[in-house]
Amino acid sequence: MRILVVEDEQDLLESLVEGLRLNSYAVDGCDDGCKAHELVSVVEYDLVVLDLNLPGMDGFQLLREIRTVNAEVKVLILSARDGLEDKVRGLDAGANDYLTKPFHFAELEARVRGLLRRRFTQQDRLLTFRGVMLDTAAHAVEAAGQPLTLTRKEYALLEYLLLHRGKVVSAEEFMEHVWDGGVDSLSNALRVHMASLRKKLRAALGCDLIRTKVGVGYYLDEGAEV
Structure with a gap:
């Protein structure tokens, strides 16, 4: 999930960005209301953490501007x-x-989890799919009843796929929601992390739950036998 933190206190901004990244979120930070307005106009965020006392543009005004371009973002x-x-x-x-x-x-963290579950109409903290269980609160994954160790990016990719069951997720959408602004959209980062995630799931379950639709993206295989 991709989050924008808008906070003018630099130490707090850096602390929030780092803390949320450690929880497998893709996070952009901004300390100015006008710059934040530019970001929300071009990036599809899942959540915005917004301070009210901002230089450039007041937080209330920024909130109104956000709602004019995105009525769904939390x-x-x-x-x-x-x-x-x-x-x-x-x-x-x-x-x-x-x-x-x-x-x-x-x-x-708890407020962020709650809002993102609402963002994706997911009320349960546990996401399950054919032998895989992902705990969004504990940031833990099990496969075939055993703990599965994933990197932060692998976890984020799996969580996003589980939240979008039945849909083919494009590379562009993954880059928009799982990576922050520091990654080159032309890099092979997605392919590398996805290959590693699929390898770990295959080793744990004996099958590949994630499929590739050539030229379109990735999806969870509803018919995979576990």
Whole structure:
């Protein structure tokens, strides 16, 4: 899942970006409202973590702009403004959740997981498919009842496929939602990580759950025998 963090406190911004990346999310960071507006206009984010006190463009104005270009993206306001009026204003402006500073990172993680489950109409923390179980809260995967060790990118690829069962996911969509802005869209990063993920699943299950539709993308094989 791809997340944009908009926060003008540099230390906090770097901490949030790094913490969320450690949880297998693709994360872009931005410390300016106008720059954030440019990003959300061209990148399809799954979630925006938004501070209200921003240079360039106020957080409330940015939220309104976000809603004009993307009505579906989830927005979590993260602000030191803890008054009821600000919370109501933020939610009325289109935010999906509001978390006041200071906060524990574990709570932020839980809010992010909850919003992303809603983003993909997935209410259960456990994603299962033909012998594979992925726990979105613990960031753990089992295959054939045994723990499966994946890299962060392998986990993110598998999670995205599980959330899009029945669909062929293009390379462009993977690059948009699983990688952040630091990767070259022409690189072979997707192919390398996907090959490694398929190899691990094949070793654990004895079959290849992920199929390639040449020239289109990847999909989960509903008919694979496990």
